[in-house]
Amino acid sequence: MPNIQHTIMLSSALALLMSQEAAWAQNNDEIIVTARKQAENILEVPLAVTAISAADIDAANLENIVDLAAFTPGFQLESFNSIPGRYDSTPFIRGVVFDSTDPLRQTVSVFVDGVFVSGGNMMLDFEGIERVEVIKGPQSAQFGRSTFAGAVNYITADPSTEFQGRLSGLAATRDEYEITASVEGPILGDTLSGRLTGRYNFNGGHYDNALDPSQELGEEETLSFGAMLMYQPSDNFKTRLRGFYSEIDDGQPATILLDSSFNSGPFVPGGETIFAGTIPEFDAADIGLNSTDADFDAFIADAATRDVFFSITPDRFGLDREALRISLDGQYDFDNGIALNYVAGYSSEKATSLIDVDSSPDATYTQVANREFEDLQGEIRLSGNAFDESVFWSFGANYYELKFDTGGAFGLQAFGQSFSFGQDGFLDREDVNTLGFFGKVDWDVTDRFSLSFEGRYQEDEIDEGPDANGTFTSFLPRVTADYEPWEDGLFYATYSEGNLPGGFNSNFFDLTADQVTALQTQFAGLDSTYDEETLKNYEIGWKQNFDDLMNLQFSFYKMERVDQVTRAVAQLPNPAFVGDPTQPPIVTETFFVNAAATDIYGAELETNWYPTDNLSLRATLAWTNAEISNFPASGDSGDFEDVFLTDDGFIGQKAERYPPIQITLSGTYDKPIGSLGNMEANWYLRGDILYANEYFISTPNLGESPAVTDARLRTGIRTDRYTLEAFVTNLFEETAPTAANNYIDLSNTTPLFSFGVEAVQVGLRDKRQFGIRAAMNF
Template sequence: MKLGKIFKPGRIILASSCLTLVPTLPASAQDSSGVLEELLVTARKQEQNLQDVSVAVSLLSGKALAEAHLQNAGELSTLIPTLNLQDSSDPSTSSFNIRGIGTRTFSSGVEPSVSTMLDGVVMARSGMSFIDLIDVQRVEVLRGPQGTLYGKNASGGVVHIITRDPTEEWSGTVAATAIEQDEYRLDGTVSGPLSDTIGLRLTGSAVDDDGWASNAFTGENVNNRESWSLRGKLAWDINDSWDLLWSSDISDSECNCTALSLRSIMESRAQDALIAEQLPVVASDSNQDVNNDEQTISNTEAQGHSLTVNWAPSERYVVTSITAWRGWKSESIVDLDRRPSNPLQLSFPEIPSTDLEQFSQELRVASSGLDWGSFVVGAFYFDQTIDTGNVTTTALFEPFLPATTRTTETSVDSENYALFGEVTFSLNEQWALTLGARYTRDKLSYATDQQGTDNLVFPPEVTTAYDVDEDNFSPKVALQWDINDRHMTYVSYTMGYKGPAFDLASAVGREAVDPETSDAFELGWKSTWADGRLALNVAAFHATYEDFQVESYVDDDLGGLLPAGIRLVNAAEVSTQGIEIDIISQPLDGWTLTAGFAWTDASIDDFPSAPCGAGQQFRDECPDGFQDLSGATLPTTPEYRLTLATSYLWELENLPFNMIFAGNLRAQDEVQYGIAQDPFTVQDAYTIVDLSAAIAGKQTRYKVTGFIKNVFDEDFASIIFGNPAALSPHAYVQLVPKYARRTAGVELRYDF
């Protein structure tokens, strides 16, 4: 049937990739000979074996994600050792960290260090990428600076979520999941041909989660969520040379999250009242409950549309165009003091909001099978507008002053133009040389209008506006040696770039922060052993970052026009280095075993005016208001992480079903969550084990799976930081996730 042409792999060009082996390989991915199935990615518009190409990327198949029962993109970090989640009290500002590099401030005037993409379309903000992982074909995580083959550059790496395309024949899936503490999920997909040349795929999901913590002040549950999403894809195989793919998605989430619980309060006479005020909630490293008088809300709406057009004038050349628009709205509010009282008498008459629109256009030409090698060249345009607003009221000075209010509205506009490309020369049968480059031009501007009701607390009117233009040239070179058909090694150098930024939290009179640049080196070895039953890959890397964008203490800034304080500046030089080892094997037919290990040394080389944490200031450890953190560790990056996974298919000859047993283990070293290096914001090392068992029908395509997350009930926190002394002196807050408790669930799935 002609329709099959448009479903071939290669629709979206990905950067050349090396293998980080899938932590959970489905039993169905094995062949009868016991040899591991070839794992493929699309690179330079062609299918390539992950073992044959020379840029580091972690690949997770959609089936692996489903069998690990991952529900949201934020959970990808549980399967990839070098990917860490930088969680936040506001979910819309959470982000990823790769090899120790991530964004340390979440102003709308700062672009993320780790870029996230959905079906070839870059997401302007990191928070946009935390979608439910429904009907996903695969996820690819590129490690280190990118840009020569991707639309928008990224100094830390790329997380690319790729959903499934329409299929040649009608098929579908319906799945229902029930998890402890009244969490229910429903998702379904239908896909197939509308004609010989047109295919359709529709996917929907819904979540009703009653929450896993309680608020003693209201008696209600918190950290609950209701959400739904719809996605549609329409593929049209016009003729032998042309095909197009239209994709649209829409989602809505209403969440009473993220309510941060108290981790510790210094026991002293001065603190006794604060401890008593929190009762019946008792601070501890396992506490999930709160006693807050202010609501905690994070609501988001998102939608997007994209058109991908492929033109193949010959078998060796493909021209691709991706045109996309996305919109994203977020409303978020938290209880700043995390108390049942309101010591600063702050209130928010309106929920702070963010409204974003973005447009992108990418055009590229790719070749393969040329006598001398292959190439990909392209041009990229990106435009976004982010409008934020909030209203703050304080009655702190009553009855001497009436309640005062400040209204703030900010608009950030950014444009990004780029030319990019890679050329690979086949020097001979064993050696290949890749040369790449990217030219980028950034235009960034903002305007802020603040209106206050008095001159003492909130000035009556402050209006500021700035703009900046920057350009950059980033080269790349890689040399690959195919030792034989079982072993390959490579070495590469890449220059990374992150555009200019504005610190809108303290932007009055501030000019832009300069771009951040990096130099990254990588040495890799990929190999296959035991007659194809074992694959072993090793990568070593080293990268240095200049003009690192980070919040720092600034004294007598701009000749005294601004007071001393913490602001976003190019204050630090950082470096990251490490070793990554990945193993996948099939010791016996039906049994797969995988492992991933990452040792990461991510350090601050030079940061003499670093900020102090609230607890450090309260303990008078920073009398000058700042500290020298040169030689300290970058936050949110454990020194080591280990993942192990196993899956065993037990074929029952005399029964109408088979059984599948699976287990996952992840272990990590202690991790410092704060850049200030406060010892009270360290999470101790921990190990998590997940287990599952499933019954899978042989003739009828049903599957019933029971699973247990965190079998040994290991406590851990994903956020720890100290509250300011004015809010709750020497008190530390945290987020203890739902799966920091032993949690059971069951999933019913039927494929047709």
């Protein structure tokens, strides 16, 4: 872990730093965003939104949404949720956390050009992207489903009507290599243009497997291709067709289990033991997983005899994922000033994760997780102005359809046996149809004061089986008032609501009478259906530009999260064990249940300062305080009740898995150094510090993931055509986990099938890397 002197030294050094033509060096008041589905200056839109441009992304060498979250105040993304690796990473905003791999249960959703991304957000790259907008607070009125706490929208750039291209490459220690390429230009004059992009990245694992030192843990490989066509026959009509295909071929994730031998307790007589304190560092000898070639061959041989299903046939332990996304968007401007906008999208994805799920050197359990989905969506919107342009209006409708399957298999490495979950390898099958109608009216009451009224009516039809289907309806409003008391200053206040539609525990209907009795003994009130969860957001904000030398965005909010949906993990008797003792006597089932209410308070600050022509500085701060405020008698307090054998005292507990403080500091020093050949050149130096403090890993508030200080440096020479850069990441060799989730102890520390014993599954952070990056524009 870095000491405080390291942090102070680098903080001081940032006063002498910062990168490229515009690593946040372009004034934020020049950035246009479409967070409310209309083009607005970022310092004039009455919303908390962080916009990171293509220049920002390139300057900081952001690779994926995890990097994006690290630079965005109020945005948190762990490297994995319940399944290690890049299978189910879920974004969180402003402390609204929900642990689920189901795209219908996300509290924050990702979009590309307004098209909902149902899964696999780790597969999205930044090639051809104009900017990414992270919009905080409920966005249901504009973006619809699963934007309960916010939305992330990737905005692609129009293809150029002039021929141009870019080629870049990266090489770093620990076997990381990357090459990206793009070419774009006219196809039919200015009427039809296009762009092709491609990216390949290989990141060698940073940890050796103690059980087989020739195997690296955490290896990741990504391949993606993109294409876009833009047709613009006239000034009043433009349409774009985009395609994106990507593959992931990862090895066994780098994880370790903090097994139950680390637990403290019982804290009350008869209560469950649980980890308390701060997660420690680990020795290399402790990092060993049963994911070797011999382990793989043994599992596959057994799986073949038992017809274990794979969405994608694996060739080793790890993750295989394939995704295809196609979208169409466009705008037609009528002569009367009314604009017609439309968006349509289709996507499909397959993924199979095969991992040593016990995350320990013990030969106990292997898990296969499969997911497949296919979705279709469309939106149409009319907008225009009225009353001498003092009123802007917009109305539209959207439709979304999803077919989503998940399932897998469980392997007993100790006995060389495997068991499939569900028919044909799928346990859960879910069909969703969503229809929404939305609208907004912005009224400039005076030159300085405006009011905005937005709302969406939404119907969610969910079908999870013959007994598990129904329709959930909701109306989701947002009301905003903004005032400009002086030039380049904006104050705003907003009220908005978000929802997570209710749903069904479809596996409830498959339980035997004995299993239902055991379930409701563990979780009183749990049934086949759970209600929708709601979030109310009250927010005030201030945005200001100070003569182009500095700008800031500040917001303060209170959110009320009610009928919070929580995962309940139950251990139930296995009826198959009665007739076949080789079957496990206990089965683990996951259900959803409405539980606590949470009050969340927070503040966010984002500022850019340009003290000289050569120096630019950026700082962000996010403070989040999320506490349980109410708890119904029929609710589930999760591990809290298991540990203390009572729900008394649960009110006031801090919400888990979200750091209360997040800070980023970035600086770039960019100086002309004269001519190189016939091109003017600049030398630049950039530094970043990304800090997040400790957070609780579960509701008892006993175990903590340690604070993180991630420092990065880069320096290079740049011309209009060429860039050559050297860099170092994880400068101080930070070892804090990338994920820390309460989990079942599946190691030999507990007897086989003892699924009620707690442990902590820990994701290991990449070590320090040195590298070079080169790029050529043509």
